[in-house]
Amino acid sequence: MSGADNVVWLGTPPFPEAARAALADTRLRANLRRATGTIRDRRLAVTAELDDWEDLRETAAALKRRTLRHLDRHLLRLEETVTAAGGTVHWAADAAEANAIVTRLVRATGENEIVKVKSMATQEIGLNEALAEAGIRAYETDLAELIVQLGGDRPSHILVPAIHRGRSEIREIFRRQMGKWGRPAAEGLTDDPRDLAEAARLHLREKFLRAKVAVSGANFAAADTGTVVVVESEGNGRMCLTLPETLITVMGIEKVLPSFADLDVFLRLLPRSSTGERMNPYTSLWTGVMEGDGPQDFHLVLLDNGRTATLADEVGRQALSCIRCSACLNVCPVYERTGGHAYGSVYPGPIGAVLTPQLVGVENAASLPFASTLCGACYDACPVKIDIPEVLVHLRSKAVEAKRRDRILPTPEALAMKAAGAVLSSPRRLAALQRLAALGARLVARDGRIGVLPGPFARWSGTRDTPAPARESLRAWWRRTREEGRTTRNGKSR
Amino acid sequence: MRIALFITCFNDMMFPRTGRAVTELLERLGHTVEFPQGQTCCGQMHFNTGYRPETLPMVRRFSKVFAGYDAVVTPSGSCAGMVRDQHRVVAAQLGDAALTEAVERVVPTVYELSELLVDVLGVTDVGAHFPHRVTYHPTCHSLRMLRVGDRPLTLLRAVKGIDLVELPAAESCCGFGGTFALKNADVSNAMLADKMRHVLDTGAEYLCAGDNSCLTHIGGGLSRLRTGVGTMHLAEILASTEGSVR
Numbered sequence: 001m002s003g004a005d006n007v008v009w010l011g012t013p014p015f016p017e018a019a020r021a022a023l024a025d026t027r028l029r030a031n032l033r034r035a036t037g038t039i040r041d042r043r044l045a046v047t048a049e050l051d052d053w054e055d056l057r058e059t060a061a062a063l064k065r066r067t068l069r070h071l072d073r074h075l076l077r078l079e080e081t082v083t084a085a086g087g088t089v090h091w092a093a094d095a096a097e098a099n100a101i102v103t104r105l106v107r108a109t110g111e112n113e114i115v116k117v118k119s120m121a122t123q124e125i126g127l128n129e130a131l132a133e134a135g136i137r138a139y140e141t142d143l144a145e146l147i148v149q150l151g152g153d154r155p156s157h158i159l160v161p162a163i164h165r166g167r168s169e170i171r172e173i174f175r176r177q178m179g180k181w182g183r184p185a186a187e188g189l190t191d192d193p194r195d196l197a198e199a200a201r202l203h204l205r206e207k208f209l210r211a212k213v214a215v216s217g218a219n220f221a222a223a224d225t226g227t228v229v230v231v232e233s234e235g236n237g238r239m240c241l242t243l244p245e246t247l248i249t250v251m252g253i254e255k256v257l258p259s260f261a262d263l264d265v266f267l268r269l270l271p272r273s274s275t276g277e278r279m280n281p282y283t284s285l286w287t288g289v290m291e292g293d294g295p296q297d298f299h300l301v302l303l304d305n306g307r308t309a310t311l312a313d314e315v316g317r318q319a320l321s322c323i324r325c326s327a328c329l330n331v332c333p334v335y336e337r338t339g340g341h342a343y344g345s346v347y348p349g350p351i352g353a354v355l356t357p358q359l360v361g362v363e364n365a366a367s368l369p370f371a372s373t374l375c376g377a378c379y380d381a382c383p384v385k386i387d388i389p390e391v392l393v394h395l396r397s398k399a400v401e402a403k404r405r406d407r408i409l410p411t412p413e414a415l416a417m418k419a420a421g422a423v424l425s426s427p428r429r430l431a432a433l434q435r436l437a438a439l440g441a442r443l444v445a446r447d448g449r450i451g452v453l454p455g456p457f458a459r460w461s462g463t464r465d466t467p468a469p470a471r472e473s474l475r476a477w478w479r480r481t482r483e484e485g486r487t488t489r490n491g492k493s494r
Numbered sequence: 495m496r497i498a499l500f501i502t503c504f505n506d507m508m509f510p511r512t513g514r515a516v517t518e519l520l521e522r523l524g525h526t527v528e529f530p531q532g533q534t535c536c537g538q539m540h541f542n543t544g545y546r547p548e549t550l551p552m553v554r555r556f557s558k559v560f561a562g563y564d565a566v567v568t569p570s571g572s573c574a575g576m577v578r579d580q581h582r583v584v585a586a587q588l589g590d591a592a593l594t595e596a597v598e599r600v601v602p603t604v605y606e607l608s609e610l611l612v613d614v615l616g617v618t619d620v621g622a623h624f625p626h627r628v629t630y631h632p633t634c635h636s637l638r639m640l641r642v643g644d645r646p647l648t649l650l651r652a653v654k655g656i657d658l659v660e661l662p663a664a665e666s667c668c669g670f671g672g673t674f675a676l677k678n679a680d681v682s683n684a685m686l687a688d689k690m691r692h693v694l695d696t697g698a699e700y701l702c703a704g705d706n707s708c709l710t711h712i713g714g715g716l717s718r719l720r721t722g723v724g725t726m727h728l729a730e731i732l733a734s735t736e737g738s739v740r
Contacts, residue, residue, distance in 0.1 A: 020680045029684075333667045337684040371678065373671025373685075374542060376638035393580075396544030417545045424503055424535040425551035434507045449717060459679035463686070464714030467508055474501045474510035478529045 006095065006126035007306070007360050009154065012344030014367035019338040028164050028339050035163050036330045042276025043327060043381070049278075060265050061385040064321035067258055068311060074223040074256045075302060081226030085288020087298040098303050099130035102215065102248055105299055106136050109246050111212050117230060117237035118142035119217025120324060121250045121303055123155060123346040124359075127215065138215065139181070139207045141236040143200050150177035156340030156348060158326035159274050164339050167191040174199050182206055204236060214244040214295070218251040219270070219323070221300075222260040227287045228300065229263065231270060231280050241284045247295035252303050254311075254320040266323060273383040274325035306359035315394040319354045321384045326351075328378035328388060334371060343368060350378035354391040362395055363402040369395035412456075427475075434473040441468035495525045495615070498563040500556075500604070502573045503535035509706045512569050515733035516607060519620060520567070522733075532559040537584070538576035543673045546584065553584045557596035565614055566604045569729045571636030571704045572672075574606040579639060606636060607729055608645040608704060618648050623736040625655030628726075629698035631689070631712065633705040634667050646704055646728055653731060661701075662692045670711035686715045693723060700726045 012018055022028060047053050067074060079089040092098035106114060114131070116122065116138050128138045128149075140149040147162040148155050151173045155161030162170070171191040178185045178199065183206050185199045216237070220229040228249055230237050241247060257263065271280040289298050311317050329335045329349030340348030345356040345365065353372055357365040369392050378388040403411060410418070423429045444450055445468035453461035460466070472480070497520055501513040517527045536556060537549035556577065560566045568574050578601055585594040611617050630650060636642045650658050669675065669685025689712055693701050701716070703709050706727055713725035 016678045016680065019678060023680050023684050333669070333685050334678075334681055337681050369544075370674070371681075373634070373667050373669060373674045373682075375634035375667035375671070377634075377665075377667070380638060393542055393544070396542070397546040398544075400544035400546075413543075414545075417540060417543065417548060421540060421545070421548035421551070424537070424540075425555060427532050427534050430503065430506075430534050437507060456676050460675055460714075462679075463683050463718060464711065465717040466714055467710060469507050470510045472510060474506045474513035474529070475531065477510055477514065479531070482529070 006129075007124050007345055007347070007356060008365050009344050009346075012341075015342055015344070015371040016367065018342035018344060019334075019371075022338045022342045025339075027166060029337065031164060031166050032336055032339050035160065036336050039276055039330045043273060043330065044276075046272045046276050046278055050272075056265060056269055057383055057385050060269055060323075060383060061321065063257070063262055063265060064384050065318075067256065068254065068317060068320055071253065071256070071311065074258055075253055077223040077258075078221055078226060078256050078300075079302075081224065082228075082288060082298075082300050083226075085226045086290075087226065087288040087300055090299060090301045092301055092303050092305070094305050095125035098125050098250060098301055098305070099127055101301055102127060102250065103131060103134045103136070105246070105248055106131065106213055107134070109213050109297075111136070113137040113139065113211065114213040114215055115139050115141050115207050115211040115240045115244065116145075116214065117216040117240040118145050118161075118232065119215070119250060120158065120346060121217050121252050122215060124252075125250070125303065125305060127250065139204075139211075141204050141207065141240055142232070143197070143234055143236065146200060146204070147173060150174065150181060152177075154341060155346065157329060158324050158347070158349070158351070159329075160326075164341070167193060167196060170196055178203050204239075208236075208239040208243055211240075211244050213246045213248070214240040216240060216247065216249045218249050218255055220263060220266060221251060221256050222258075222263060223256050224259040225287055227260055227285050229267075230284045231267070232282045232284075233275065233280055235282050238282050238284050241286065242294050244295055246297040246299075247286075248299045248301065250301045250303055252305075253307050254322075269383040270323055270325055273323075273327040273381070306361075310355075310358040313358065316354070316358050316391055318386045319351065319358060319391055321386055322351050322355065323384060324351075325383055327381040327383060328386075331377040331381045332372075333375060333377065334373065343371065350388045350392075351386070354386075354388055354395060357395050357399070362398045363406070366399045366402070369393075369399055431473070431475055434469065434475065437469040438471050438473070442471070444468075495564045497525050497527050497610070498560055498566045499527055499529050500533060500536075500560060500566050500568040500573070500577075501529070502568060502570045505569060505706055508710070509727065512706060512727045512729050515727065515729040516567065516569050519729060519733040522735075523615060523617060523620065525615070528563070530559045536573040536576040536581075538573060538580070539672055541576065541580050541584065547588060549580075549584050550588045553581045553589070553597065554593060556581065557585075557593065557600045560600050560604070561596065563603060565610060566600070567607055567610045568604065569607045569704065569727060570706065571606050571633050571640055571642065572707065574604060574609075575635040575639035577601060577604050606640055606642060606704060607732075608636075608642050608649055609640070611649060611732075612645045619652035620649065620732050622653040622732045622734050623655050624653050624731045624734045626699045627657040627659060627697060628700045628702050628731065629659045629661040629693060629696040630664070630728075631661055631668065631693075631701060631703045631708065632664055633703050633708045636704050637665060642704070649728070649732060650702065653734075654736075656731075659696045659698055662695055663688070664692075668708050668712050670708050672707070675711060682711075686711060690715050690719070690721070694721060698723060700724045700731075702726050702728055702731055704728045
């Protein structure tokens with residue numbers, strides 16, 4: 001599987017179709033409503049505690065904007081400082097290149113298995129699959145990622161990749177699959193969260209103690225010191241970051257921050273926005289290698305994979321400010337109903353709807369910018385103030401332009417829009433249409449309501465009555481009652 | 495004050511009674527209302543569906559037709575949001591310097607109804623009478639694009655005889671979203687179902703909002719289920735008086 005195929009999962013139907021299937025899954029709906037509701041309330045409570053929350057957001061947004069403007073400079077500085085601290089920096093233009101680099105590095109150690117701390121970048125490039133092809137087995141150690149991996153599944157949330165699973169499902173997955181990957185679950189495993197966590201702990205401990213190589217993602221990297229940061233809740237990440245001899249970090253190039261001091265703002269914003277906690281339990285920072293302490297060989301793979309192209313788009317580039325907190329998913333009314341799989345990408349929800357089409361080219365994910373009502377809840381929740389609705393409509397126009405370019409004949413929608421545009425830019429034509437609609441409505445409407453509509457409106461009218469156009473438009477009423485002289489002159493009777 | 499009414503293409507054809515209510519209300523408050531016959535549409539449907547070049551003539555027309563009034567009022571939060579936030583974008587991207595200038599001149603005079611009443615005209619009690627149980631849905635664009643805040647509720651609270659009840663999960667989207675309701679009909683329906691449940695929980699006779707498009711969506715569902723709950727635009731409640739029956 002190549003990288004682009006992994007940002008957008010092959011075989012996933014367009015959003016409306018995938019969403020339909022998800023909506024039919026009542027257990028999924030219930031899991032999602034409960035989980036997103038809980039996190040949403042917690043986030044509101046802990047952000048309300050800070051008097052300077054809005055200032056923090058503004059500071060973070062400005063910092064990200066500034067960093068992105070000079071991204072090249074900060075990345076070169078990061079390469080310098082990481083190298084000076086004893087690490088090795090690799091540049092990967094795309095998924096294939098990144099996978100090849102990591103595969104080569106693991107092979108060089110002579111190992112055929114690795115442990116991983118949750119990383120969206122490696123999901124994005126399909127690293128586990130690429131390693132498997134090279135005969136290397138990758139074990140996910142984040143609890144939710146472990147559930148996803150054992151279940152032969154895909155992540156459906158940025159922060160809680162297994163949010164779509166209930167605990168009885170998790171018990172079944174553990175019972176059936178753990179033995180195939182390592183230490184099996186204990187006999188008589190219940191679906192009590194404590195029991196499930198203990199099973200995962202025992203299963204993973206064996207891996208931590210054995211692994212010589214680890215692969216991680218990164219939440220941030222400070223260019224001035226060469227420090228890489230991973231933020232997590234369980235401590236499994238810290239096991240990966242400290243126990244193995246070799247540590248390979250795959251990081252999207254947008255994660256760099258100019259200085260160590262900038263972490264201050266983001267480490268305050270991230271946990272409150274993502275888990276609704278004042279502070280997350282584990283924050284690991286490391287700078288190169290230190291003799292006798294932690295991994296003795298450190299590699300940083302800087303991944304582009306569509307990010308430079310995204311950076312070139314003045315409106316769309318703000319999506320690169322994302323710190324993957326998932327606040328936008330948790331407040332999104334569309335995500336809450338469909339879950340993450342319907343987005344067909346490793347990046348679901350509102351941020352996925354703007355990030356994915358940019359990373360893979362809008363023509364390859366054309367339904368995603370339309371997977372939103374533009375209600376704006378995501379914009380209000382975003383700790384770095386990404387104007388997601390603005391980017392969505394921007395990408396919609398790009399999707400429409402791409403279709404215009406690629407097709408010989410215009411789509412029915414384009415024809416309808418053109419016709420509507422002609423009517424709506426002329427008051428004369430609009431008035432004529434209003435008269436016609438009023439006449440037509442009188443023929444089909446009952447009690448001022450229309451039942452079933454044709455064509456693209458059929459699905460609307462399946463669940464909703466449609467009001468009939470008024471017998472007299474406001475325009476006509478105004479002329480009749482307010483501009484009498486004129487109507488008389490035209491010889492019309494009242 | 496000389497106020498131009500931007501009725502919006504949707505209200506013009508489907509809900510002229512909302513336009514008549516705005517006119518009655520403002521005239522009752524002693525203002526002059528004009529209806530520029532050259533008006534058409536704000537271009538929101540085209541803009542939000544990705545047909546940006548098609549919106550240019552509408553932006554041009556709007557800035558010309560509504561130039562020179564003390565204020566322009568519209569009974570639609572989402573159309574007001576389109577004019578205020580997006581006409582600039584269209585002008586900058588596809589228009590010329592003259593259009594940008596025209597847009598910049600007209601935009602600051604455009605108000606959604608509750609903004610005009612509270613901020614510009616300085617009234618919160620418009621002398622309305624509406625003896626019914628009402629719940630209010632703050633539409634997304636009023637709420638998050640325009641930030642009208644509790645202006646509509648302040649106006650509603652001053653209405654005589656009204657029994658105003660709080661809508662649970664009021665700030666969650668009803669699922670209309672313009673062409674979203676057609677393109678993603680199933681998700682839209684799922685969102686509508688939750689919104690209807692919340693409306694029914696209030697026991698209200700009327701659901702009120704500042705946007706007829708959201709009300710058409712929710713009201714269409716309430717009507718299909720024969721719930722007996724009606725929908726009414728904010729303007730119509732505010733225009734109601736003891737003598738008038740709505």
